[in-house]
Amino acid sequence: MSVQLKISFAKSSSVAASLAIQLKLSGDQPASGSSEADPQGVGTRAAEIAKFSAKTMTVLDVIAPHGSDADRLMVIGLGKPDALIAHDWLRAGGVAAANLKTAKKAVVFLDVPGLEVTAAQAADFALGMLLRSYAFDTYKTAKKDDDKPASVEVKIVMAGHAAAKKAFATSEAIAGGVILARDLVNLPPNVLGPVEFAEKAKELKALGVEVEVLTENEMKKLGMGALLGVAQGSVRPPRLAVMHWNGGKAKDKPVAFVGKGVVFDTGGISIKPGAGMEDMKGDMGGAAAVIGLMHTLAARKANVNAVGILGLVENMPDGNAQRPGDIVTSMSGQTIEIINTDAEGRLVLADALFYTKERFKPRFMVNLATLTGAIVVALGNVHAGLFSNDDTLAAQLTAAGEVTLEKLWRMPLAKEYDKIIDSRFADMKNSGGRPAGSITAAQFLKRYVGDTPWAHLDIAATAMNSPQTEINTSWASGYGVRLLDELVRANYEG
Numbered sequence: 001m002s003v004q005l006k007i008s009f010a011k012s013s014s015v016a017a018s019l020a021i022q023l024k025l026s027g028d029q030p031a032s033g034s035s036e037a038d039p040q041g042v043g044t045r046a047a048e049i050a051k052f053s054a055k056t057m058t059v060l061d062v063i064a065p066h067g068s069d070a071d072r073l074m075v076i077g078l079g080k081p082d083a084l085i086a087h088d089w090l091r092a093g094g095v096a097a098a099n100l101k102t103a104k105k106a107v108v109f110l111d112v113p114g115l116e117v118t119a120a121q122a123a124d125f126a127l128g129m130l131l132r133s134y135a136f137d138t139y140k141t142a143k144k145d146d147d148k149p150a151s152v153e154v155k156i157v158m159a160g161h162a163a164a165k166k167a168f169a170t171s172e173a174i175a176g177g178v179i180l181a182r183d184l185v186n187l188p189p190n191v192l193g194p195v196e197f198a199e200k201a202k203e204l205k206a207l208g209v210e211v212e213v214l215t216e217n218e219m220k221k222l223g224m225g226a227l228l229g230v231a232q233g234s235v236r237p238p239r240l241a242v243m244h245w246n247g248g249k250a251k252d253k254p255v256a257f258v259g260k261g262v263v264f265d266t267g268g269i270s271i272k273p274g275a276g277m278e279d280m281k282g283d284m285g286g287a288a289a290v291i292g293l294m295h296t297l298a299a300r301k302a303n304v305n306a307v308g309i310l311g312l313v314e315n316m317p318d319g320n321a322q323r324p325g326d327i328v329t330s331m332s333g334q335t336i337e338i339i340n341t342d343a344e345g346r347l348v349l350a351d352a353l354f355y356t357k358e359r360f361k362p363r364f365m366v367n368l369a370t371l372t373g374a375i376v377v378a379l380g381n382v383h384a385g386l387f388s389n390d391d392t393l394a395a396q397l398t399a400a401g402e403v404t405l406e407k408l409w410r411m412p413l414a415k416e417y418d419k420i421i422d423s424r425f426a427d428m429k430n431s432g433g434r435p436a437g438s439i440t441a442a443q444f445l446k447r448y449v450g451d452t453p454w455a456h457l458d459i460a461a462t463a464m465n466s467p468q469t470e471i472n473t474s475w476a477s478g479y480g481v482r483l484l485d486e487l488v489r490a491n492y493e494g
Helices: 042-050 085-098 117-130 159-186 194-207 215-224 225-231 277-282 285-299 345-362 373-379 390-405 415-421 437-446 482-493
Strands: 004-010 019-025 059-063 072-079 105-109 151-157 212-213 239-246 255-265 303-315 326-329 333-337 365-369 386-388 408-410 453-457
Touching: 004 117, 004 159, 019 215, 019 345, 042 059, 042 072, 072 085, 072 212, 072 386, 085 117, 117 159, 151 159, 159 194, 159 345, 159 390, 159 453, 194 212, 194 239, 194 255, 194 285, 194 303, 194 390, 215 225, 225 303, 225 326, 225 345, 239 255, 239 285, 239 326, 239 408, 255 277, 255 285, 255 345, 285 482, 303 345, 373 386, 373 437, 386 390, 386 437, 390 408, 390 453, 415 437, 437 453
Parallel strands: 004 151, 019 072, 019 105, 105 151, 255 303, 255 365, 365 453, 386 408
Antiparallel strands: 059 072, 212 239, 239 303, 326 333, 386 453
């Protein structure tokens, strides 16, 4: 069960009947808030007995500390001060949230002796708490955590509380976007189809986002034969959701984000093996990241014009499904020979990217997709693959990944790879086989972006079933929301 955290900031607070959380650097410096939370120095003695040296993200937990009004005293190690990075504050917040246990009230002393804790670091700590408190158990009828409180009051005590409170508004917006993305990826495919996903996009109207939804008939009129070819085997109709956030100047070109939203991917006629196919409910992780980003931009009132496009389909193998050997015509007029119906995401993105380029003339386009197993082989689940026709955009994305630790690794694009997807019957084929599989998929997409600065993020191993961390224990990670928000904040807000 997700625990709702009610986070506030204050200059001081009583610790009576609460969990008192302290932070400590390695070395001789005392823990934060020692005089308020631990006037008798119980924590210091307990640390000596337990040989607790405050190594990064380690925890010392003292029950009913003598001489303190707190019910529990928890000390989180931050390690050496010169080794601390921005992301460590999210991690520390996640560690704090993971150890709330049955507490209904927690007081966090954030002013660490030996450090000058900034408002941004305090907001990151709170963000880490929010992200770690997430759990998806909507469909569990027997809750194992019924002894845990439904909500916890968390008061963060620090000298710069006013500035931290202001900074926390952005953290709440980011958390909302990440959690939205996680929820969508975690939802079962019988619940979340293309129509239902588009309805989720419409809910962003409450935040001031303008939303349009194109139906199958409207996409036919636009000539989106590539996207519609994927959808034709499913009884669930496709949708193209178009979200606008107009937070910049009216004359400013928008930044654009395009997400692959295959709500379930059987592979179509080129059907996948049965083992593990249930994970293909997460094949809309790219679209989830885009809708999560649009939520974040709107919730924090970002000073930018942004467009989010979701190509929403289901890939099923019924009697009307497209076949290997079919030739479809994309919105751009380019023809595509279908070699493998399981190479469907690039077909969806081809029309979505071309539509975005032609209609919005954006400053850049970034698409996200759980596109290829080849990128998993190449990079594992540590980095997502980055392909780009623009060095500046690629560098900005890489830098954003270093800040958020949603890391990217740039992969090559080169005309030599194009011949692998040349077709004898059409302008191109949708699969070149196993060699350079993630690269040829990117080369395919590149044919639909023209001269627009563009980046393709292959997030097949990072959007779902990624390693558990201090800020996420869910199957769905929400990967991409924090990354792209950092990209926009650092480079594109005036």
